[in-house]
Amino acid sequence: MRNLIAFFIRHHVFFVFFLLEIIAVGMLIQSHYYQASRFASSSSAWSGQMLEGYNNSTEYFSLKEINQLLAEENARLKTMRTSTKSDSIVFTNNQYQYISAKVIKNSYNKRNNYLSLNKGSLHGLENGMGVCTQQGVVGIIRDVSEHYATVMSILNKNTVISTRFSKSNHFGELHWDGKSADFAQLQSIEKYVQISVGDSLVTNSYSSIFPEGIPIGTINRFERESTENFYSIEVDLSVDYRNIDFVYVIKDMLKEERKTLEKNQIE
Amino acid sequence: MNKTLTHIIRFFSLVAFQVFFLNNVQISGYLNPYVYILFIMLLPPKLPKAMVLILGFGMGLTMDIFADSYGIHTAATVLLAYIRPNILALVSIKGGEDLEAISIKQLRFGRFFTYTGLLCLIHHFTLFYLEAFRLNEFIDTFGRAFFSTIISLSLILLMESLRSNKNKR
Numbered sequence: 535m536r537n538l539i540a541f542f543i544r545h546h547v548f549f550v551f552f553l554l555e556i557i558a559v560g561m562l563i564q565s566h567y568y569q570a571s572r573f574a575s576s577s578s579a580w581s582g583q584m585l586e587g588y589n590n591s592t593e594y595f596s597l598k599e600i601n602q603l604l605a606e607e608n609a610r611l612k613t614m615r616t617s618t619k620s621d622s623i624v625f626t627n628n629q630y631q632y633i634s635a636k637v638i639k640n641s642y643n644k645r646n647n648y649l650s651l652n653k654g655s656l657h658g659l660e661n662g663m664g665v666c667t668q669q670g671v672v673g674i675i676r677d678v679s680e681h682y683a684t685v686m687s688i689l690n691k692n693t694v695i696s697t698r699f700s701k702s703n704h705f706g707e708l709h710w711d712g713k714s715a716d717f718a719q720l721q722s723i724e725k726y727v728q729i730s731v732g733d734s735l736v737t738n739s740y741s742s743i744f745p746e747g748i749p750i751g752t753i754n755r756f757e758r759e760s761t762e763n764f765y766s767i768e769v770d771l772s773v774d775y776r777n778i779d780f781v782y783v784i785k786d787m788l789k790e791e792r793k794t795l796e797k798n799q800i801e
Numbered sequence: 802m803n804k805t806l807t808h809i810i811r812f813f814s815l816v817a818f819q820v821f822f823l824n825n826v827q828i829s830g831y832l833n834p835y836v837y838i839l840f841i842m843l844l845p846p847k848l849p850k851a852m853v854l855i856l857g858f859g860m861g862l863t864m865d866i867f868a869d870s871y872g873i874h875t876a877a878t879v880l881l882a883y884i885r886p887n888i889l890a891l892v893s894i895k896g897g898e899d900l901e902a903i904s905i906k907q908l909r910f911g912r913f914f915t916y917t918g919l920l921c922l923i924h925h926f927t928l929f930y931l932e933a934f935r936l937n938e939f940i941d942t943f944g945r946a947f948f949s950t951i952i953s954l955s956l957i958l959l960m961e962s963l964r965s966n967k968n969k970r
Contacts, residue, residue, distance in 0.1 A: 585867070
């Protein structure tokens with residue numbers, strides 16, 4: 535017993551190292567599971583407050599741009615209100631509730647990028663909700679605390695967004711290869727589908743994260759290799775990740791209903 | 802000035818510089834310099850090794866919280882803190898026991914460059930490969946890690962030479 539204790543004391547540096555590394559790698563592995571990533575994220579109260587304070591102090595410099603964006607958005611909403619009066623539109627507006635939030639932290643140059651928002655569970659945000667701007671899809675909510683939330687953007691290796699062509703119903707999965715903040719890669723579009731540069735991509739309604747038809751991007755270039763069954767397509771993302779100030783979080787009011795229905799079917 | 806206080810001030814100023822400035826700077830697309838590791842590099846050589854490890858853990862965790870990177874900074878910085886005595890042994894005769902503090906003035910530029918360079922390489926390569934976490938991006942990640950190391954190292958050497966010049970006067 536004494537020998538054992540002496541052994542531990544002699545090698546205590548290694549054991550401390552080993553323990554700390556296990557904690558760190560544990561955090562990393564845990565982060566790959568969707569629900570369990572509450573520990574150590576910028577949505578925690580104190581770091582969120584610091585980031586928000588910093589953002590408030592620098593926000594002043596981009597006021598002009600924000601004003602312009604808001605004016606454009608206003609104009610768009612006005613035209614939408616006057617041009618649509620059919621019942622189906624009213625229904626979709628009731629199904630999806632839009633919650634506006636401010637981006638207090640943003641990154642786009644890492645392999646895995648996250649944004650932080652200044653709204654949290656108190657404002658109705660939950661894990662797994664979609665986030666977009668008026669230009670298009672930004673990402674999916676990953677972590678929520680009372681006042682803050684973090685968003686896993688499209689620019690993240692763990693994000694997969696289900697998408698379809700706006701002119702046909704062929705659908706595929708959007709991934710990001712980590713190279714440029716402007717382009718993402720579209721997979722699993724079979725070769726017989728007719729596509730051309732400039733075709734636009736929108737969200738589909740297969741998952742309950744995004745409503746149907748939110749823009750994602752346009753095809754920038756594509757390749758047909760004879761050995762593969764699928765195209766390799768590069769998508770020019772419609773959102774400019776270098777410049778995001780305000781976003782909308784999309785809350786699907788009928789999500790629970792849809793989930794229970796789909797679950798019953800499996801059983 | 803009190804030595805402990807110097808290190809505490811260095812901790813907070815490096816965190817602020819990293820989080821509010823460097824994390825928001827875009828250098829040619831996808832390079833990320835990380836200079837916060839200078840805090841661990843400059844800790845006194847006589848500090849107990851376990852203490853260095855714990856400080857490395859604290860520094861890495863702080864970075865992870867602000868960057869939403871879930872453990873990769875912690876893992877890389879703890880490894881850096883563990884390797885530090887070995888690298889220190891490479892550049893000094895008695896494994897750093899003879900040094901009062903680590904600085905350009907104490908080690909001379911060549912040895913200081915080797916010391917910070919090696920630690921920076923180890924830290925950045927661990928960090929970028931943990932972040933990518935898959936081998937089919939091996940070459941991309943290699944380039945990112947390598948060029949980020951160069952930028953971080955230049956910043957670290959610049960900051961350190963400014964500091965030693967100021968002390969001389």
